[in-house]
Amino acid sequence: MTRAPSRVAGTRGIPFSASPVLQVQLPAWRSRIVLFLLFAAFATLIGRALFLQGMSTDFLQKQGASRYARTLELPATRGKIVDRNGHVLASSVPVKAIWAIPDDVLQAAPEKLRRLAALLDMSERDLRKKLDSDRSFVYLKRQVEHETADRIIKLGIEGIQTRKEYKRFYPEGEVMAHVVGFTNVEDAGQDGMELAAQKTLAGVTGSRRVIKDRLGHIVEDIEAIREPHDGRDLALSIDSKIQYIAFSHLKEAVEKYKAKAGGVVVLDVKTGEVLALANLPTYNPNNRAALTGAQLRNRVLTDTFEPGSTLKPFTVALGLETQRVTPSTTFQTAPGRMTIGTATIGDSHAHGLLTVAQIIQKSSNIGTAKIALEMPPREMWELFTNIGFGQQPKVGFPGAVAGRVRPYKSWRPIEQATMSYGHGISVSLLQLARAYMIFARDGEMIPVTFHKSTDAPITQRIISAKTAREMRGMLETVVGPEGTASKAQVPGYRVGGKTGTAYKIVGGKYVRQYVGSFVGFAPASDPRIIIAVMIDEPASGQSYYGGTVAAPVFAAVAANALRALNVAPDTSVTNIIMPANPVQESM
Amino acid sequence: MSARLPLMLAVALVLCALALVNAQYQARQLFIDLERAHSSARQLEIEWAQLQLDQSTLGKHARIEASAMRDLNMVSLTAARTQYLTAGAK
Numbered sequence: 033m034t035r036a037p038s039r040v041a042g043t044r045g046i047p048f049s050a051s052p053v054l055q056v057q058l059p060a061w062r063s064r065i066v067l068f069l070l071f072a073a074f075a076t077l078i079g080r081a082l083f084l085q086g087m088s089t090d091f092l093q094k095q096g097a098s099r100y101a102r103t104l105e106l107p108a109t110r111g112k113i114v115d116r117n118g119h120v121l122a123s124s125v126p127v128k129a130i131w132a133i134p135d136d137v138l139q140a141a142p143e144k145l146r147r148l149a150a151l152l153d154m155s156e157r158d159l160r161k162k163l164d165s166d167r168s169f170v171y172l173k174r175q176v177e178h179e180t181a182d183r184i185i186k187l188g189i190e191g192i193q194t195r196k197e198y199k200r201f202y203p204e205g206e207v208m209a210h211v212v213g214f215t216n217v218e219d220a221g222q223d224g225m226e227l228a229a230q231k232t233l234a235g236v237t238g239s240r241r242v243i244k245d246r247l248g249h250i251v252e253d254i255e256a257i258r259e260p261h262d263g264r265d266l267a268l269s270i271d272s273k274i275q276y277i278a279f280s281h282l283k284e285a286v287e288k289y290k291a292k293a294g295g296v297v298v299l300d301v302k303t304g305e306v307l308a309l310a311n312l313p314t315y316n317p318n319n320r321a322a323l324t325g326a327q328l329r330n331r332v333l334t335d336t337f338e339p340g341s342t343l344k345p346f347t348v349a350l351g352l353e354t355q356r357v358t359p360s361t362t363f364q365t366a367p368g369r370m371t372i373g374t375a376t377i378g379d380s381h382a383h384g385l386l387t388v389a390q391i392i393q394k395s396s397n398i399g400t401a402k403i404a405l406e407m408p409p410r411e412m413w414e415l416f417t418n419i420g421f422g423q424q425p426k427v428g429f430p431g432a433v434a435g436r437v438r439p440y441k442s443w444r445p446i447e448q449a450t451m452s453y454g455h456g457i458s459v460s461l462l463q464l465a466r467a468y469m470i471f472a473r474d475g476e477m478i479p480v481t482f483h484k485s486t487d488a489p490i491t492q493r494i495i496s497a498k499t500a501r502e503m504r505g506m507l508e509t510v511v512g513p514e515g516t517a518s519k520a521q522v523p524g525y526r527v528g529g530k531t532g533t534a535y536k537i538v539g540g541k542y543v544r545q546y547v548g549s550f551v552g553f554a555p556a557s558d559p560r561i562i563i564a565v566m567i568d569e570p571a572s573g574q575s576y577y578g579g580t581v582a583a584p585v586f587a588a589v590a591a592n593a594l595r596a597l598n599v600a601p602d603t604s605v606t607n608i609i610m611p612a613n614p615v616q617e618s619m
Numbered sequence: 620m621s622a623r624l625p626l627m628l629a630v631a632l633v634l635c636a637l638a639l640v641n642a643q644y645q646a647r648q649l650f651i652d653l654e655r656a657h658s659s660a661r662q663l664e665i666e667w668a669q670l671q672l673d674q675s676t677l678g679k680h681a682r683i684e685a686s687a688m689r690d691l692n693m694v695s696l697t698a699a700r701t702q703y704l705t706a707g708a709k
Contacts, residue, residue: 120671123672280684
């Protein structure tokens with residue numbers, strides 16, 4: 033490796049290469065090795081750079097982002113449930129869940145732990161038991177209100193954290209419990225409309241990705257925000273005023289007659305909306321610590337019972353519709369007993385010769401059975417099916433039952449006779465109330481709904497308007513002084529309805545326990561509401577007849593509900609005649 | 620002329636850079652304001668829900684009836700004491 037003596041050092045003219053130091057000859061391979069090593073080092077760097085940029089770039093980008101970018105959860109609020117007038121029935125309010133990292137918390141001073149236990153409303157021992165865990169995440173208490181949560185944070189215990197969550201409040205409490213239902217601790221619907229409308233009530237949580245600075249302030253969005261969608265509010269058909277009226281009068285009656293349970297439902301005849309639905313026993317949805325199955329049951333929808341005489345008007349209406357009888361056709365009901373096949377049915381009193389109208393008024397089993405036996409089973413079965421018996425009502429409410437109507441091919445004459453006055457068939461109170469639509473709406477049937485609706489309902493004609501009007505007239509006489517439900521009279525309004533008293537079935541046998549019921553409409557001149565009342569096992573010993581236990585509830589609810597709905601009276605207010613010994617119906 | 624051009628471009632570049640810094644700063648300030656407004660909107664919404672709830676709780680029919688009877692000595696309405704005013708009637 034020699035160089036040309038091209039360069040000259042200084043002005044003296046001594047060539048660089050003339051320096052004796054440079055005269056030393058190094059072996060050529062040494063410089064080659066250096067050159068090679070340098071080249072190898074560069075190649076390694078380039079290779080590494082390629083590897084970082086090309087192969088593991090995603091991983092590195094992610095690592096970088098995790099140092100400044102945060103994903104924030106944007107919570108969505110569950111929709112409110114309101115009544116038809118916008119009165120709030122259920123609403124979610126943000127609260128805090130308190131959770132702990134047990135190892136850290138146990139380092140805290142005992143004094144602080146004692147104060148924490150007091151704020152959490154639990155004993156110190158329970159608190160320590162919760163903290164004595166191998167896990168690194170333990171909920172201490174959920175659904176803590178903001179004020180308490182703030183005070184807990186102020187204690188400054190290491191390892192105590194909070195998490196935002198929602199708590200559902202039910203201002204109407206036990207009055208509305210069965211309609212509205214409730215949610216669990218995760219804000220998901222568990223019962224009632226909360227469960228039925230879970231999909232629309234629950235919101236969709238959103239998220240956004242942001243850059244945060246050292247102090248935790250959001251500096252910038254780095255991705256498009258996924259907006260949270262709050263749950264939609266749900267407007268029920270319930271009128272909280274009428275609901276309260278229904279509930280308080282039902283409660284009065286259940287307490288007075290020491291009944292096991294009771295239910296009442298109020299329907300709007302014009303729209304098919306459920307204006308009120310109350311059950312007893314009930315529960316407070318805000319505090320469900322000691323909840324039993326009996327309290328939880330929405331009896332109006334999920335319990336079926338043998339309705340008894342409240343079914344008679346349908347048998348008679350079918351007779352009128354098919355022109356087998358007229359209101360003035362007479363039937364001999366004496367001597368108050370009648371044998372069909374091997375079984376005997378009877379009336380509680382022998383009534384003698386009765387017209388069809390009187391059969392309804394006095395609630396004669398024999399009269400109704402005689403009308404029924406003139407008709408083929410199929411026609412009766414078709415009517416029962418058309419008015420919704422044996423069919424699950426399409427109300428969009430969890431647990432609504434279908435009841436039971438046996439196929440007509442298997443009906444024996446005795447069964448057809450008992451079914452005509454409401455035994456051997458089971459219905460829910462809501463089905464029964466809805467069935468009375470055919471009388472209240474001049475022969476038309478409409479679906480019932482729990483949602484506030486403004487559209488005209490879809491109607492289905494079942495019987496002619498003429499038959500419906502004739503039945504309305506007869507049902508009005510039931511409430512008169514000669515009928516079985518004189519206590520259902522309402523001052524100022526003409527009303528009509530039918531009592532029912534039926535034995536209960538326990539273990540497949542009839543027992544001496546009763547269900548007293550009353551279904552009626554008001555005002556009779558142009559029905560606006562249908563009210564059905566059911567009192568289960570009245571036990572006071574005074575009376576168990578529907579006309580005594582259920583009819584007064586109907587009268588009280590009708591009077592107040594009509595006033596609340598601004599319905600003008602259709603008769604004078606002083607027309608009430610209460611007989612000393614009201615007629616008692618047959619069972 | 621040709622000597623000044625780079626100088627002018629350099630000045631323009633510096634001005635642009637400063638403007639960019641300023642714009643970025645403004646944007647962050649506005650963003651913080653927006654965030655603050657969002658969170659106060661959320662807070663107000665929560666408060667509104669709470670107030671609605673309070674209104675329902677305090678306006679409960681059971682509570683109104685109880686205080687009307689206890690504190691104001693009111694009694695339930697009966698039809699006998701009601702006068703109906705019907706439009707068109709004499």
